Amino acid sequence: MRGPMSRSRTPKGLKQLWAAVGKEVGLNSEMLAKKLVGLAIEGDTTIARLLLSVAEREPEGENRGESRKGLSLAERLKAEPVWQERPPEPGQCLDADEAEEEPRG
Numbered sequence: 001m002r003g004p005m006s007r008s009r010t011p012k013g014l015k016q017l018w019a020a021v022g023k024e025v026g027l028n029s030e031m032l033a034k035k036l037v038g039l040a041i042e043g044d045t046t047i048a049r050l051l052l053s054v055a056e057r058e059p060e061g062e063n064r065g066e067s068r069k070g071l072s073l074a075e076r077l078k079a080e081p082v083w084q085e086r087p088p089e090p091g092q093c094l095d096a097d098e099a100e101e102e103p104r105g
Contacts, residue, residue: 043087046077 025032040048053073071079 043083045083046080049077049080 036047036051040051050073
């Protein structure tokens with residue numbers, strides 16, 4: 001008796017999921033891009049790196065079949081430190097010592 005993955009390396013359900021996700025991303029790409037850019041501007045470095053990676057990526061189909069060298073995007077993102085706090089608001093001091101000084105004026 002054959003196992004569920006004996007005919008194909010990728011299960012049919014997974015292929016259908018990829019197709020559905022691809023369709024939804026295509027239909028909502030502008031909204032997704034705006035949301036991701038907003039998160040990057042707020043200080044989410046993982047999203048910023050993702051956007052840069054997408055922007056630098058070759059259009060689909062070019063150089064298809066060539067082996068990739070190095071770590072995958074997922075592996076590179078996993079290795080990055082996680083952003084732990086919100087960045088300061090515009091005009092807010094970055095250094096705690098500066099915050100204790102009396103205002104000039």
